[in-house]
Amino acid sequence: MEGIYAIWQRDLLKFFRDKARLFGSFTMPILFLLIFGGGLSGTMESMMGSMAGAGEGFNYVEFVFPGIVAMTLLMTSIFSSLSIIEDKDFGYMKEILVSPISRVSIAVGKMLGAATVATIQGIILFLLIPLLGLSYSIVSLLQVLPFMFLFAAALSGLGLLIASLIRSTQGFQMIVQVLVMPMIFLSGALFPINNMPAWMDIIVKLNPVTYGVDVMKKIMIDVDSLSPQVQNAMGLNLDVFGRPVTMIEEILFIAGFAALLVLLATFSFRRANA
Amino acid sequence: MEPIISVRGLTKTYKQTTAVNNIDFDVDQGEIFGFLGPNGAGKSTTINMICTMLAPTSGSITINGWNAAKQRGKVRESIGLIFQENTLDEKLTARENLMLHCRFYRVPKSRRAARIREVLEIVDLTDKENQRVDTFSGGMKRRLEIARGLLHYPKVLFLDEPTVGLDPQTRAHLWEYILRLKKKENITMFLTTHYLDEAEISDRVAIMDQGEIIAIDTPDALKRQLGGDIIELSSTDNEAARREVEAAVPEAEITVDDGILRIKVADSDKFVSTILKSLDTPVTSLNIRRPTLNDVFLAFTGRKISEAAED
Structure with a gap:
């Protein structure tokens, strides 16, 4: 346990020390909020509104904000786990590997560290809520926190698995382009995933981020106050291949996904660093 | 213990x-x-x-x-x-x-x-x-x-x-x-x-x-196993000097390296005068020393550690 704690604590120490990284990591979500929230919201609202025949009820910024928080969780989790490649390059991994801590503790500690850092980043984004004129309830924000951590842990597990498979920091850019970007765009984080071509729909439904984003939206947005048409327009009635899914199922799926990834990551980590 | x-x-x-x-x-x-x-x-x-x-x-x-x-x-x-x-x-x-x-x-x-x-x-x-x-x-x-x-x-x-x-x-x-x-x-x-x-x-x-x-x-x-001391000398013609030392002290082990004649003898006090007397070739430098770990390494591996490192 002490070992897990040490590895977790190191990641947090470094996160708060590295002001440039702390600051830089907000440029992307804020840029997205500006572009999507400001630039696109009018178009999106009239489009979605007329499509659903829902008129005024569709608030795009309210729709996209949880998606952008989820995007931040995804990016931060993956990048934080990839820091183990940096640790290998700078030699520190050796200090960890020769110590008596087990490989499982190293993987779990790294995963929790990355998930904590990602959750903190997500929480900092909440500060923008009043500025954007959004009205999520405090209760819903508190309720979404544990799920954010769970979701971030699953994504950190994914990052860890990737990190144990790629050898260099050069692989970094590639991972972002072939994995992270599609995972964001094909998840319903930025636009409703209605009426998609069949092949794209399959990818969307296989993408775990889809369910994470959906849960966050369902918790944060006051779904019951919206008319069924608006709910549909927002893509909040997610169905998987014809079968509607409940939020509980989605949460269980993310939890299972997290557990599976920790296992895989630990296994792959042990093999790579035996 | x-x-x-x-x-x-x-x-x-x-x-x-x-x-x-x-x-x-x-x-x-x-x-x-x-x-x-x-x-x-x-x-x-x-x-x-x-x-x-x-x-x-x-x-x-x-x-x-x-x-x-x-x-x-x-x-x-x-x-x-x-x-x-x-x-x-x-x-x-x-x-x-x-x-x-x-x-x-x-x-x-x-x-x-x-x-x-x-x-x-x-x-x-x-x-x-x-x-x-x-x-x-x-x-x-x-x-x-x-x-x-x-x-x-x-x-x-x-x-x-x-x-x-x-x-x-x-x-x-x-x-x-x-x-x-x-x-x-x-x-x-x-x-x-x-x-x-x-x-x-x-x-x-x-x-x-x-x-x-x-x-x-x-x-x-x-170092003791190496047996004795090392006399290092250089001269104007190392090959000639080598032949002269060999003739005078047949039991000495002689190697030439980097322009230095390295002569290993059991007891330098006894041999140094004999060696110097036997040399007609002018000597440019002379050094008598106890063996170091470098000599030990050389004797056991046949290489100097600096050479071995470049392998």
């Missing part, structure tokens, strides 16, 4: 090659054990097996009474490792680096603060405690690593080329710290180095070549 490290029949084979071939040796408690050999001799492979980082093909290793194959965790708690390369987290302060190490090695909470102070004192870094490591010089980083390696009260400290990449003055200082440490903590040290003059501080040295230990003894005994 039980040896602190005991290696029996240790072998490591890769597909085609045998890196370490059935070696046996003991390291006694509290001694400085120098482990020497050219690159590719199997030194690193052996150390990695002793430190539980690599599984042996066959053979057994016991450290501090623990079996290195079966009780990895216990072995790891019993040893401290100083690597060739820097393994500090430079973004953190000296103290933070040490604190993390305490956690990794489960140093009891109540002893951490005092122990950190103690090891920082040994390496004279007490006043740098709260500075970030990336502001440290190369020598300071090395010292901090040594301090870190000591934190968890290891029984054996492994120093793998601890002075590589440091300037001569820093190197000399570092050895002072290491000797001070040995006095203070009565710790066993397992040392590898390319600078054989540094290995002179060892109580015993082992020389490894081509996967086998070819010599193991105190530095003095190894």
Whole structure:
């Protein structure tokens, strides 16, 4: 346990020390909020509104904000786990590997560290809520926190698995382009995933981020106050291949996904660093 | 007294090659054990097996009474490792680096603060405690690593080329710290180095070549085995000088290297006048010395360590 704690604590120490990284990591979500929230919201609202025949009820910024928080969780989790490649390059991994801590503790500690850092980043984004004129309830924000951590842990597990498979920091850019970007765009984080071509729909439904984003939206947005048409327009009635899914199922799926990834990551980590 | 490290029949084979071939040796408690050999001799492979980082093909290793194959965790708690390369987290302060190490090695909470102070004192870094490591010089980083390696009260400290990449003055200082440490903590040290003059501080040295230990003894005994002294001379015509010495002292062993005639004799006092008398070729320099570990290395491996390193 002490070992897990040490590895977790190191990641947090470094996160708060590295002001440039702390600051830089907000440029992307804020840029997205500006572009999507400001630039696109009018178009999106009239489009979605007329499509659903829902008129005024569709608030795009309210729709996209949880998606952008989820995007931040995804990016931060993956990048934080990839820091183990940096640790290998700078030699520190050796200090960890020769110590008596087990490989499982190293993987779990790294995963929790990355998930904590990602959750903190997500929480900092909440500060923008009043500025954007959004009205999520405090209760819903508190309720979404544990799920954010769970979701971030699953994504950190994914990052860890990737990190144990790629050898260099050069692989970094590639991972972002072939994995992270599609995972964001094909998840319903930025636009409703209605009426998609069949092949794209399959990818969307296989993408775990889809369910994470959906849960966050369902918790944060006051779904019951919206008319069924608006709910549909927002893509909040997610169905998987014809079968509607409940939020509980989605949460269980993310939890299972997290557990599976920790296992895989630990296994792959042990093999790579035996 | 039980040896602190005991290696029996240790072998490591890769597909085609045998890196370490059935070696046996003991390291006694509290001694400085120098482990020497050219690159590719199997030194690193052996150390990695002793430190539980690599599984042996066959053979057994016991450290501090623990079996290195079966009780990895216990072995790891019993040893401290100083690597060739820097393994500090430079973004953190000296103290933070040490604190993390305490956690990794489960140093009891109540002893951490005092122990950190103690090891920082040994390496004279007490006043740098709260500075970030990336502001440290190369020598300071090395010292901090040594301090870190000591934190968890290891029984054996492994120093793998601890002075590589440091300037001569820093190197000399570092050895002072290491000797001070040995006095203070009565710790066993397992040392590898390319600078054989540094290995002179060892109580015993082992020389490894081509996967086998070819010599193991105190530095003095190894030098005595070489038999006698070395007369080094250079002259205007080394080949002619060589023939003249050979004729006068048939029992001398003569090698020519870098324009220097190296003559090995049992007793330099007796032979130096004979040799000088026998020479018609003008002598440009003359040096008489006792053998060093460099000579021992040369005699056992047939190479100088600097040449071997370039292989």
